[in-house]
Amino acid sequence: MNQLRIVVMEHGPLLAEDHDATMRQLGLIDARTGLPHRDLLLDRLGQATAGVARGGSAFALMYLGTSPAVPGMSAQAMEEVMQQFARQLHRLSRRTDSFSRMSACDFAALLPGNPSVAGLMAMGQKIAAEFADRVQVHIGVALCPRHAHDADTLLLQARTALDQARQAQVVTALFEPRALPTPSGFAPLGEGGVRVTFQPVVDLRDGALSRLQITTQGGAPAQDDFAPTELGMSHPGQNSRKELVAHLLAVTDTALRSAVAWRQQGLVKRLSLSLPGRLLDEPGLAQALLTRLDRHRWPAQHFMVEAHAAAIAQRGGDVIEVLTRAGVALSIHDGGAGLSLHVALAGLDPVGEFRFDVGGLALLPRLEQRTAVVRALVALARGWGARVVADGVDDLGTLAWLGELGCDGAQGLACGKAMPAEQVRAWCAGHPSRLAHGQPSVDH
Numbered sequence: 001m002n003q004l005r006i007v008v009m010e011h012g013p014l015l016a017e018d019h020d021a022t023m024r025q026l027g028l029i030d031a032r033t034g035l036p037h038r039d040l041l042l043d044r045l046g047q048a049t050a051g052v053a054r055g056g057s058a059f060a061l062m063y064l065g066t067s068p069a070v071p072g073m074s075a076q077a078m079e080e081v082m083q084q085f086a087r088q089l090h091r092l093s094r095r096t097d098s099f100s101r102m103s104a105c106d107f108a109a110l111l112p113g114n115p116s117v118a119g120l121m122a123m124g125q126k127i128a129a130e131f132a133d134r135v136q137v138h139i140g141v142a143l144c145p146r147h148a149h150d151a152d153t154l155l156l157q158a159r160t161a162l163d164q165a166r167q168a169q170v171v172t173a174l175f176e177p178r179a180l181p182t183p184s185g186f187a188p189l190g191e192g193g194v195r196v197t198f199q200p201v202v203d204l205r206d207g208a209l210s211r212l213q214i215t216t217q218g219g220a221p222a223q224d225d226f227a228p229t230e231l232g233m234s235h236p237g238q239n240s241r242k243e244l245v246a247h248l249l250a251v252t253d254t255a256l257r258s259a260v261a262w263r264q265q266g267l268v269k270r271l272s273l274s275l276p277g278r279l280l281d282e283p284g285l286a287q288a289l290l291t292r293l294d295r296h297r298w299p300a301q302h303f304m305v306e307a308h309a310a311a312i313a314q315r316g317g318d319v320i321e322v323l324t325r326a327g328v329a330l331s332i333h334d335g336g337a338g339l340s341l342h343v344a345l346a347g348l349d350p351v352g353e354f355r356f357d358v359g360g361l362a363l364l365p366r367l368e369q370r371t372a373v374v375r376a377l378v379a380l381a382r383g384w385g386a387r388v389v390a391d392g393v394d395d396l397g398t399l400a401w402l403g404e405l406g407c408d409g410a411q412g413l414a415c416g417k418a419m420p421a422e423q424v425r426a427w428c429a430g431h432p433s434r435l436a437h438g439q440p441s442v443d444h
Contacts, residue, residue, distance in 0.1 A: 033086035124172030211270035286322035
């Protein structure tokens with residue numbers, strides 16, 4: 001597996017503008033927001049926790065969640081607000097602070113220097129006030145070493161504090177250990193098992209069901225359920241990592257147990273599962289997944305795993321290589337990080353599918369530009385003998401447009417929302433394209 005290492009040699013003093021230009025060139029600054037890339041923030045977080053362990057200064061981790069204050073705000077309008085919001089964060093930050101965009105509407109901030117709680121609360125109020133007419137802002141705060149000493153736990157605590165702020169309807173909440181609601185998007189293990197749902201991926205050539213993607217409570221793919229810690233951890237906490245592996249395997253077990261009957265009835269032929277990026281080098285994970293496929297008598301060639309391109313480039317593909325040798329297909333998700341570059345660096349073969357999020361196309365002002373991007377992705381996939389699937393397709397017009405441009409599949413509200421296992425049979429029975437074609441289509 002090829003690994004990427006970048007060494008920057010400096011000759012003489014490096015000016016601020018030269019530093020920023022170099023960071024952009026290396027992909028360490030998000031071009032959309034001008035903030036450090038998520039991977040860079042996570043790497044700095046790992047370094048900061050290691051520094052505290054060596055007796056260094058305490059620091060705060062903030063997790064900022066936003067939602068539209070005006071109902072019906074379009075995706076493009078929300079993206080413009082998020083970019084303005086990112087610029088405000090950049091203005092408010094000190095040279096030593098690190099702000100980064102973690103997802104479409106969430107940001108994180110690493111604030112070194114042992115900031116006071118009162119100062120953090122005041123900062124949160126200032127951040128929220130400027131955008132009160134456009135977005136609602138809630139902020140969760142976790143402190144190192146007061147709350148935890150490792151990066152994984154701090155991120156989980158900051159997200160939990162964000163949920164606590166939303167529940168209490170306050171701008172900023174400090175992590176409260178006595179109240180531990182499950183962070184949004186993380187499906188807990190309980191007496192009833194893992195709360196697994198399934199979301200259809202539809203074939204755009206004939207409208208038939210291509211496969212069901214395994215998701216968890218709330219409809220987020222299993223990979224995103226474990227965000228934001230999926231990339232870039234230098235020293236992930238071992239307990240958290242073990243818990244993540246156990247959770248992923250439990251999700252897989254529960255999903256396969258439900259899907260076996262659907263396969264026997266000819267309703268569903270393929271499943272897919274998103275792999276958390278920080279488990280792509282986890283020893284034994286691939287064999288554990290293959291053991292579960294064998295236990296439920298699910299053919300490996302009818303199973304697909306998905307991983308983000310940036311995670312593959314950074315972590316390597318040891319797990320993926322074992323799975324693909326066994327016949328499991330691979331789907332690479334762009335994640336907005338430059339698909340072709342990361343695929344070239346990873347050197348993986350075979351690749352069964354490329355995925356991209358149509359939400360990113362809203363940044364392009366003209367239809368001609370959006371069309372050119374999609375056609376380029378399709379051409380890239382064809383060169384690898386892979387399919388192209390679009391995520392986040394929420395309307396029929398976009399669905400038809402993507403089909404005309406050569407996309408093979410789509411996932412989103414226009415194709416079907418995530419549903420619990422007990423609703424899958426009814427959805428398959430009522431899906432008109434499946435009935436018209438007699439049986440589900442099979443992926444590449």
